[in-house]
Amino acid sequence: MIEFIFDLFKPAEFPIISRILFAVLTFAFIGGFVIVAVWLERKVAAHMQDRLGPMRVGFHGILQTIADTVKLIIKEDIIPSAADKVLFITAPFLVFMGAFLSFLAIPVSEEFTPSDLNGGLFYILAVSSIVIPGLVMAGWGSNNKWSLFGAMRSAAQMVSYEIPIVLSLLVVVMAASSLNLSEIVGAQKVGLGGFSGIAGWFFIRNPFLFVAFWVYIIAGTAENNRTPFDLPEAESELVAGFHTEYSGMRFAFFFLAEYAAMLVMALVVAICFMGGWLPIIGTESAIPGFVWLLGKAMSIVLLQMWFRWTFPRLRVDQLMTISWKVLLPITFVLVLGQGVWSIWIG
Amino acid sequence: MIVNIIFGLVIVLTVGGAIVTVTSQNLARAVFALLFTFLGVTGLYFLMQADFIAMVQLMVYIGGITILLLFGVMLTQKAHKLKVGFSAVNPNTGAIISMGVFVGLVMLILNVDEWYDLEFVNLNxxxxxxxxxxxxxxxxxxxxxxxxxxxxxxxxxxxxxxxxx
The missing domain is CATH 1.20.5 (Single alpha-helices involved in coiled-coils or other helix-helix interfaces)
Structure with missing residues (x-):
């Protein structure tokens, strides 16, 4: 029986069932991650503000998010009468699809990658651009001024920050001379002077990669519309931005998409700059690769939560200045510098 | 078998989106329907194992062109009240040109000597x-x-x- 269940996961024997199973498992994993991440975010926020946060449901409130999820599921599903119903209903799924499809190319460990695409990094960047029309669809379909303003702000912001993201990842691609995510991790096995472990990770390999790491973290935070770049859903100005009119399960899908996008960004950082499944010391370890990958990704998620409760929100003009006048010139220099470094130093 | 089912779904997405784009009287809906046509074309490229072209299609058409069109619609005054009509301009010329293009494409498809089977073209x-x-x-x-x-x-x-x- 157990062997039969394992056989179901082999694409060679059950081509359709195995792929559906992978998709369902990925969805379940995202759901589990979001439940933990929302609880973690509330706890991090509370402790940074010298509060306790959720404490009542379960040990230190660990079951709080599950209770909230149940509440969201059984809530009434309201569609405003003036809304464009087709667009209003489609939008949450389109937004979630952008984040969900990215997981296809993530190399989980040395032995297992759902789909070992040659252009894996490019695929993740391309697929995440589906999110932008999805957000605009939500804003337009809601037929609400706040929603529309939020959607337009988010579209402008995400289009602008896509450029520093692509260019900072280009530095990694030049260092690894591959777009394949498994090969990018493989290139981080041995660093300068033949040291393995953390010395091989890209973010400390040379000064250009180190700066590219921080540029990507800043631009990635902005791409996910997280504080200090959360202008599209700035509560004090726009109520809740593009998802003002959403409730119940449809709102939950926006929530899922936001946290899934955050996890994808953290996984890309872990793979491209922090050695993916490689351990901190040496190249072999008793801890399996996916634990290393998830641990590194979770540290980036925590960093983003730390940002959220530390920095105040930017103004629109400051947001655009950071993207076009600060990050963009820096990434140009980085691409040039990494090219020179690759040729002469190695 | 499974490829044929996926192909059918992709075709429904592409052609359905295109039909809605042309016939919709609501400008915003037309643009969003075009988005699904682009998604369908991406699927076609993926089915043909042209992964790079498929990703460029996603990046340029969905991440670029659709956004540009959406900004165009949203910056138009009172776009939500604007009704796009069906009044034909130069119907005869249009019919001749589109028929010509259609016949030309069919001729091109019929004149291909040898079709490549995806099983044998292994583009790694x-x-x-x-x-x-x-x-x-x-x-x-x-x-x-x-x-x-x-x-x-x-x-x-x-x-x-x-x-x-």
Missing amino acids: STISKIGENLLGQWVLPFEVASILLLMALVGAATLARRREK
Whole structure:
């Protein structure tokens, strides 16, 4: 029986069932991650503000998010009468699809990658651009001024920050001379002077990669519309931005998409700059690769939560200045510098 | 078998989106329907194992063109009240041109001597081959195209800047 269940996961024997199973498992994993991440975010926020946060449901409130999820599921599903119903209903799924499809190319460990695409990094960047029309669809379909303003702000912001993201990842691609995510991790096995472990990770390999790491973290935070770049859903100005009119399960899908996008960004950082499944010391370890990958990704998620409760929100003009006048010139220099470094130093 | 089912779904997405784009009287809906046509075309490229073209399609058409069209619609005054009519302009010329294009395409398809079967074309790495060709044999056209795009970029920035003093 157990062997039969394992056989179901082999694409060679059950081509359709195995792929559906992978998709369902990925969805379940995202759901589990979001439940933990929302609880973690509330706890991090509370402790940074010298509060306790959720404490009542379960040990230190660990079951709080599950209770909230149940509440969201059984809530009434309201569609405003003036809304464009087709667009209003489609939008949450389109937004979630952008984040969900990215997981296809993530190399989980040395032995297992759902789909070992040659252009894996490019695929993740391309697929995440589906999110932008999805957000605009939500804003337009809601037929609400706040929603529309939020959607337009988010579209402008995400289009602008896509450029520093692509260019900072280009530095990694030049260092690894591959777009394949498994090969990018493989290139981080041995660093300068033949040291393995953390010395091989890209973010400390040379000064250009180190700066590219921080540029990507800043631009990635902005791409996910997280504080200090959360202008599209700035509560004090726009109520809740593009998802003002959403409730119940449809709102939950926006929530899922936001946290899934955050996890994808953290996984890309872990793979491209922090050695993916490689351990901190040496190249072999008793801890399996996916634990290393998830641990590194979770540290980036925590960093983003730390940002959220530390920095105040930017103004629109400051947001655009950071993207076009600060990050963009820096990434140009980085691409040039990494090219020179690759040729002469190695 | 499964490929045929996926192909059918992709075709429904592509053609359905295109029909809604043409017949919808609501400008915003037409643009969003076009988005699904682009998604369907991406699926077609993926089915043909042209992974690089598929990703470029996603990046350029969905991440770029659709957004541009959406901004165009949203910056139009009272776009939500605007009804796009069906009044035909030059129906005869249009019919002749579209029939001509259709006949030409059918002729082209019928005249192909040999169809490649995907099972036998094993393109392991299209991306590295495209890269080698772009920076090897075709480096001059590639650079000329980049300069053209740079000129367009600078031109757009200059035009956008002129109004504020």
